[in-house]
Amino acid sequence: MVERRIPVKVEEAVHKVMEYIKHGDVEEVLLKEACGRYLGESIIATHPVPPFDRSPYDGFAIRAEDSKYATRENPVSFKVVETIGAGKVASAPLQPFHAVRIMTGAQMPEGADAVVMIELTQSYVEEQQTFMSIKRSFEAGDNISFKGEDVQKGEVLVEKGTKINPGTVALLATFGYSQLQVIQKPRIGVFATGTELLSVNQELEPGKIRNSNAPMVCAQIEQSGGIAIDLGILEDDFEKCYRAVGEAINSVDFLITTGGVSVGDFDFLPAIYEKLGATVLFNKVGMRPGSVTTVAELDGKLLFGLSGNPSACYVGFELFTYPIIKSFLHSKKPHHSVVKATLGSDFLKANPFTRFVRTSIEYTKEGFVVNPARLDKSNVVSSLAFTNGLTILPGGTKGFQKGQQVDVLLTKDTN
Amino acid sequence: MVERRIPVKVEEAVHKVMEYIKHGDVEEVLLKEACGRYLGESIIATHPVPPFDRSPYDGFAIRAEDSKYATRENPVSFKVVETIGAGKVASAPLQPFHAVRIMTGAQMPEGADAVVMIELTQSYVEEQQTFMSIKRSFEAGDNISFKGEDVQKGEVLVEKGTKINPGTVALLATFGYSQLQVIQKPRIGVFATGTELLSVNQELEPGKIRNSNAPMVCAQIEQSGGIAIDLGILEDDFEKCYRAVGEAINSVDFLITTGGVSVGDFDFLPAIYEKLGATVLFNKVGMRPGSVTTVAELDGKLLFGLSGNPSACYVGFELFTYPIIKSFLHSKKPHHSVVKATLGSDFLKANPFTRFVRTSIEYTKEGFVVNPARLDKSNVVSSLAFTNGLTILPGGTKGFQKGQQVDVLLTKDTN
Structure with missing residues (x-):
């Protein structure tokens, strides 16, 4: 007599699995290892951006009031007292009718309150002293990137649980996060079950095929942000499988098996779940492929019984395991788009x-x-x-x- | 006098860069390290799939001719001589009116040419011998997955230059690729230039900011499939920059610098390219941000002079460096979608x-x-x-x- 299973709808199956979400703890990594990980702490601006008033152009820093009467007919001249590139600081406060030649990104000299772009100036030398003249007036604040205009100190810029991308790395670098908290990756064990399975490096034998599910699922895990622990192949032997599964559970965050979940004579996973005392969330889903996908829970730990059929196995992982991994990583969007x-x-x-x-x-x-x-x-x-x-x-x-x-x-x- | 540069259009700039595509060599990796890499060899079916005639269901393997006269009124009985799960092979050729209980994935017994699904059979025991009966006839070939019906031996399944995903891993495993050829990752050096730059772990100082471009670009490189070599920060000093850039070129496939490409007093990259004898492909692009993005070529090696402005730097990388990395990896689709x-x-x-x-x-x-x-x-x-x-x-x-x-x-x- 073939066992009759009642299929649940896909949405319901996903919902049942998501009731057992487990959130990962944090760990510290170096910035250069952080890309692709999930933030374990929010990024907070440790200083304003820009950190000081600075010039957004190559030009001359002046006191705007000195330019008040400058016109095309009556240009105003400034004595160019020094040149500062980005990273340099003017040696003294700016005096009236003095100008500092200033490069993009350099800090505004004390006393200066406007920048004149180089294109709007005329330079000339008199008695070995450089001067520049301008033909229009400027307002205080013209052409200055003000301290804090982009970001205020203390602002929360990116929240915990966000995936770190190259732009996030730039932000972390800006604020001095040479080390940072990220979410630990979940450790996920993978057993391939089936007497027909050979290892990838074995020669084919009659009736046998190579184990392709475990390598695939391990790659799916890694791609989703988890750590895959390939636990090898289990032949269809109830006692061996029962012991192996029971032991493995203790050393992983989640356990995946492939195969053994159907109703054939050697599909032992259902009986193993029962003997372990695990609660089966569902053992049949109204979908193709992967209808035999089974998920069980033991002491709050999820056991994913994926189909042995490669495509069904793939689908079962993406629908049920993927969002659990993403949730472990604190993602706010755990499901695929x-x-x-x-x-x-x-x-x-x-x-x-x-x-x-x-x-x-x-x-x-x-x-x-x-x-x-x-x-x-x-x-x-x-x-x-x-x-x-x-x-x-x-x-x-x-x-x-x-x-x-x-x-x-x-x-x-x-x- | 400010240098006048002639902007090229974005498409033209990309085109100029793509004239210097360099394709990477291959290297061998273990299968478990292969996901995300690019195939350095085409995947060829080393055997047919399925590798043997097999049962796609749990059922009974029979000789179809024995079922010829089976009807609802006159069921035909078969002696069940053995049970084979996937991975097992029947011990002997099938005799007339014998049946082998066969599980999904198991190899068809010699002499059997049809499978009857369990649901369509009735089992009974007589004198400790199990029999099963069927009420309709089957044709030779019914319910068999035939050897080679999915894939023929020798078929080219995935071509060199394809990115390896979990499904590709499954395929590689199936055909015994425990090691395989992948394309080497390009080694890309990254210098951040600018006297204003501090390391990520340094405290802020007046006029200075932390180097965020190099960590960002390194993350962009790694995300694109390259190896990032962070070469550190160079202050705006012509001789130092010249020597550092000149030396670095020899140990990388491509070199990226950030900053120093504009027309300010301390933007030394244009002069460095000139002194190195590099050919500047363009030094102004009709785009915002990133108009000062400069790309040069020395002995066929590309030197990417990205802007020091973080956003411009980001854009310059994605438009010009990304497709060069993907091309190095033999991708047939090197540009972003x-x-x-x-x-x-x-x-x-x-x-x-x-x-x-x-x-x-x-x-x-x-x-x-x-x-x-x-x-x-x-x-x-x-x-x-x-x-x-x-x-x-x-x-x-x-x-x-x-x-x-x-x-x-x-x-x-x-x-």
Whole structure:
């Protein structure tokens, strides 16, 4: 007698998993290791930006009041007393009708309150002294980047839980975060189960195939921001699997198994979950592929029983494990984005259940265009290599035609 | 007298840089290190997939001819001689009216040519021997995944130069690529120039700011697939800069400097390029920010003179250095994607030159929506932390209003 399982809807399954979100602790890293990690502390401006009044141009710093009567007919001359590049400070406060030649980014000399761009000046030398003259007046404050005009000291600039990108790195550097708190990566164990499985470096044998799920899932984990711990292959032996799973749980934040979750004679995961005392959140999802995806919980720790079928395994990870990893990292947007796209080719299969079609999605000027990634047979591993999204075809539909709009779950950037 | 430079158009500048594309060599890595790298060899199917005829279901393997006369009224019985799970091989060829209980993924027994799903059978035991009966006939080939039906041996599945994603990893594992050729990462040196620059771990001093460009550019390099070599800070001293740049060139594939490319008194890069005998491809680009971006070439090696202004530096990297890195990695799509997006807020500045506005882009079901990332002042470093795209506002325009369609260069995935 085949066991009858009641399928839950995809949204409900996701919801059940998300009830067991666990947030990671923080750890300290060097700035140069921080890109791609998630902020474990908010970035606070440790000083104003700019940190001092500075010149945004190459020009001359003057006292605006000295320029008051400057006109085309009656230019006003200034004695150029020194030149300061960025990083240098004027040696003395500015005197009336003196000017400091100042470069972009240099601090305004004391007493100066305007900058005249070089193009608006005429320089000349008299008795080995350089002068410059201007033909119009300037207001106090003209052409100055004022201290704090961009950022005030103490401002919270980026919040904890934000993914660090190169721009964030620039900000961290600006404010002296040579070390910083980031969220620890979750440690996720991966077992591939199945007597048919060989290691990648083994020669093929009759009836056997190489283990492709564990390497794939490990790559998915790393790509999502977790640490993958490849725990190897388990043959279909209840006792061995039970012991291995039971032991592994203690050393990881989450545990993934692939295979063994269906209702075949050697699908032992359901019985293992039962013997471990784990609560099964669901063991059948109304979707293709991956209907046998099972998630259980033991002492608040999630056990992801992904299908042994490579495509189903991929989909199960992206729908259920990915948002748990992102939540662990304190991401405020733990789920993959869903976008509208135009179907680039027919997909005429009927869908009694929601179907997640492995998809190669392209960004074009006309919007997203998707093409189901090669064959849609759930055992075709090759299509996964071109997958950067999953086209969501709702259950109860009869097929879709080229040109129709569909929802697509983006699983990866396209570069 | 201020030097007059002739601006080139952005497209022309990109084109000039792309004339100096250099393709990287290959190196060998372990499969578990391969994700995110670029294939240095095409993936070729080392065996057919499936590698043998196998059952796609839990069921019974039979000889179809034995089922020929099976009807609802006259079921045909089969002696169940053994059970094979995936990874096991039947012990003997199948005899007439014998059946092998077979699990998903298991190899078809010799002599069997159809699989009957468990749901369509009735099992019973007589004298300690299990039998099963069926009520309809099956054709030879029913419910078999045939050897090679997905992939033929020798097929080229993924080409050299493709970025390796988790699906590619699955494919590599399937075909036994425990080690593989990937493209070497380009080694890119980064100098930050400017007397105003402090290291990230230094306390602020009058007139000085911390070096944020080099950490940012290093992060951009790593994110793009290169190896960043942070060569430190150079003060604005011609001789020191000249020597440092001249020496560094020999140990890197490309060299980036930030700052020193404008026309100020201490902008020494133009003179350094000249003294080195480098050919300047351009030293002014018709764009904002980053108009002073300069790219030179010495013995076929590119020297990127990015602006010292953080936003201009960011833009210069993404437009000119990024595609060179991707080309080095043999990517067939070296440039960032450009998409249409809806402006989420007004941007009313006139654009005499093409403007690249730092942008926070969101994927929504209605398409892309962009919001200029906080202030658009070229010295506002904080906006960079929220930048994942650059909105392209063409030159000669007077400003854009909320709701208008604009082009956006995507600089990063959104997760």
